[in-house]
Amino acid sequence: QKEVEQNSGPLSVPEGAIASLNCTYSDRGSQSFFWYRQYSGKSPELIMSIYSNGDKEDGRFTAQLNKASQYVSLLIRDSQPSDSATYLCAPMNTGFQKLVFGTGTRLLVSP
């Protein structure tokens, strides 16, 4: 079992729709969770972090965390073509105190 599982996609959504990106993790000790966005040929950049169960909203982005289910998700409302990128889920592995990245979900938003 991989430490972090993400559907590789591509996830295709029309412009204006809600994109839902999911991530499961195996380390029950993970306490901090990060979502990074990576455009093709570019480096990852942080878009969201979440530390507590529940929802955290930042503009069009909402991160959702359920530690009991070992599940974290990212919702993108009113998706734009500029949101087309790969989204990397990264739980903080408290056992080794370093980030473990998922392989990412590729999102395509069509005009």
Next chain:
Amino acid sequence: NAGVTQTPKFQVLKTGQSMTLQCAQDMNHNSMYWYRQDPGMGLRLIYYSASEGTTDKGEVPNGYNVSRLNKREFSLRLESAAPSQTSVYFCASSAAYGPTGANVLTFGAGSRLTVL
């Protein structure tokens, strides 16, 4: 506004050659990291330096060495390059190390290495 600077951006090596990837950050960050990214494998940690003067192995350290030269600089050396080391390498830094909100990574632009 440089952030994290990596050099070179592209490099082609022959099997057995050596090279060093350089990384420097100007954000006064304590922690620095080297990742490699391969298709279908995601980002994998090679080595990290939690603070100046310390380095530790990550998930895939074999075939690599690192040096934390000072607080700003963290280099990655391939002593005898192999085709399996063909990858995109990212250097990153963070203000702090560990499960805190300060452990947000800022990445460099990446270095694409091809080993023939």
